[in-house]
Amino acid sequence: IYSPRVLLRVKPSVNSLYLDVSGSSVEQKIYIELKNTVPCVRLLNATHQIGCQSSISGDTGVLHVLETEADLDWILSTGPHPPYMVLMEATFFTRPTMMRMKNSTRVAGVAVINSNTTAVESFSPHTSCPNQNTGVYREDYGPDLANCSSTVWNPLGNSMSYEDFTFPIFSLKDDNQTQVMRKCYEDHNMRVNGSAPQYPLCAMQLFSHMHAVTDTVTCMRRAEVCDPLSDFNVWASIRPINASAKGHKNNESVVIAAARLDGRSFFWDIGTSAEGTVSGIVTLLAAAHALYPVTQEAPPVRNIFFTFFQGETFDYIGSSRMVYDMKQDKFVINLDNVHSVLEIGQVGLRNGQKLWMHTDPVSRKNSTVDEEVINLVDNIKSVASTLNVSLDEPNTTQALPPSSFQRFLRVQPIPGVVLADHKSSFINRYYESLYDTAAYLNMTYPSDLSPEEQMEYETEASKVSRSARLPDQHCQGTYTSNSSYIGTKTFSHCISCSLSLSPSLFQMAKLLYGFLVRSNNSWFSSLLPPEAGAKGRSSILESGPPQYYIGLRQDNSVKSVTRFVQFVMANATGTVTSLNQIQCQNPNDVPGESKDLYSYHWVSGPPSANSTEGDPYCVRTSVRLAKALSPAFELPEYGSREYSTWTESRWKTIRARIFLVASPQLEMLTLGVGVTVLLVSLVLTYFISSKAELLFSSTHETPNTTY
């Protein structure tokens, strides 16, 4: 059923490769196909369409490189060859420029060169108030806090990602290809002393036609046009919970430790989200790593329930689904089992920064909740004071920053804290943009290290490098807060906490490397099942960082980031068993094992000394995946205001190519010559054939005479 979808969704780079091979030789003389292009695609929600698209046969325009203000003027008003295809460095990719282009009919499309060096001071194409309408603050819940009226969380946000562009916008990787484009521009389109360039001109064509229009309500009504954004949440608990029984669990009280899994940028499937998302993921994973052994020795009073919510960028898809399922008793626990929530937000701590504990002022009006929150905050503070990290509370009347916790508060008052590196508005200058990368978190490596050496680099460099200080503080901050949280403030814990710091630091380095620099490393491949980590087609490991855009999961496959988190969690909170591969698939047959309590995974294992292949084993863990598809599509209520309604349009071709266009004069000349030739030959042939008898007088006599 899904095979056509697979065909439709070929990654752009693969697509262009294919076309390279198949083009005719004439086509190869005319066109240069561009590889490594990423389009901006159309997304839709209950009321709007956002993103970009081209016409169905692609949009073509004369190439113009935007380098100065004068170029913009040339493109938008004075240039004689509209429409223009604008090629620009990322520095020009700003809202004012883009909006001027959007309002002009002289722009056919835009290609942005995405270089690795960050040239802009700050850039966030996201909204200034993320997830404004689906958070907890509304008319009936802290109306004075709704719509970010008290705190604008992302003041740098210019909402460009939420504009609807009628022309295609592509992101190009900066490489030889952009050099070729520049050369084509310089050879053919450059103005000489301000006069218009002569034909033939260099032009570009972009294909990114989107099938869906208007909004989710419209596109879901028409089949095969758009698909809801969806993937999976990852959850795990310190003490196993029977997953086959849904609904309320007696004698179970859990503390939810949460982080979000996804991010986005202006372009499709680019979402580096280093500080925005990865800092939280990595911190929570490291905390789980450090906490699990401790809790096995001294079981905490309450169970710790780790969750990683997917799709939070798009109106809290993952958390709203989990809360919905809890409410419907379709999840392993329900809301009454939730004692409190501790969420890790953006924690890209740099030297000298504080960690802030955000709480919800509205639910704290309830005295029991307030008491718990104060208790919580005090615990965290008291442990933090013994360590080298400063923790503080912002003004208690301030609203919660955008966080999954808000979705829990929407249903019932639950005590909770959101940890973040910002007091009020975000410190992150590149929130949900393609600049929020490892480089922004000061993760730099000496150039002479091999990937494997890089992975373990930070531990050795912890004395000197700033980047190493970052995970150090991360770990301390969250580890202490978590351990204090379970209500065991004994000495032994603090000691184990400090002791666990050095392995955690090592762990942090590996985590950051895998999630931000290169997922194809020996550690990740040892944690994954052999088929997913193997070198080959089914491998989900890449030579770059994984992308954090949620995307769609039509064929029930799991996004690579989700898999990584799942198996790193399995490693952190699982135990190695002696089951063989077949038993691992059917552990219920083995006494003492239960598929209800645990999930079992056959993983590659670390490579041994004498072979590069790992020694696979079966790991038993409480880690599970839970569907992260917005309840709006489950109900279904495509116009829902309560739940996320984001869908992604389908498309057929994503392509970009450059070529020359001939002058209209030459084209008309060709046509003129053609028509003349046709008319002359018609007249001449008619004339000759009517006079053939006369001209070839011997025609009929010859055959017989020649024998």
Next chain:
Amino acid sequence: MTAAVFFGCAFIAFGPALALFIFTIARDPLRVIILIAGAFFWLLSLLLSSLVWFIAMKASSTKDAELQKGLLIFGVMFSVLLQEVFRFAYYRLLRKANEGLAAISDDETSPISVRQMAYVAGLGFGIISGAFSMINILSDSLGPGTVGIFGDSQYYFITSALMTLAVTLLHTFWGVVFFEGCEKGHWWVICVVVCLHLLVSCMSLLNPMYEGSLPPVYAVTALMAVWAFFSSGGSLHSLSQLCTRKSAEVEAS
């Protein structure tokens, strides 16, 4: 806008062939059959030469540029010779068919002369070879791009169309002259035709100098046109007759 280039090139390349077909072939079913069969014979030759080409490409290494160039020259030569062999085979077949046609007709003479068959067969060769060399180019001429991003001439489309036109006409003339040579047993005529065909085809090895190969090809075409005219029974006398008739008519009116 590039539809203009498409139609322009299509008219240039196939306009004369279309005109010839309409006024001299279409009305006579026998001629249509001979035309199609001629095209089929040319296709057979193409099939064979492409087979040989395929084997040669598979057998040789793609890295050696010298060898590749040599192979290309060999391929062109081989293909030309094969076309001429098939032209001869088609001639033999038509002779046989002609006898049969003569046998079954009422007055014991064939309804079509060998010269007419020569012309129709030549046009069949010409149309199909023109179509094969032009169709790819035509489909790409629809745009939006034009040749030149790698420094090639921007007149690629129009020169290709003009070249196709010349080749179509040349095949027609060659057909006429070749058949005449066979009829009369003048082997030197056949040799000249083959050599000219080789010459014209080797002009394409000069590419990407597309404009450069046009004048010699058109010179050959003009020469062949005159030759074909005379070998198919035309004469200066008939030409002058035509002119005088014309002038006489003018005077009369």
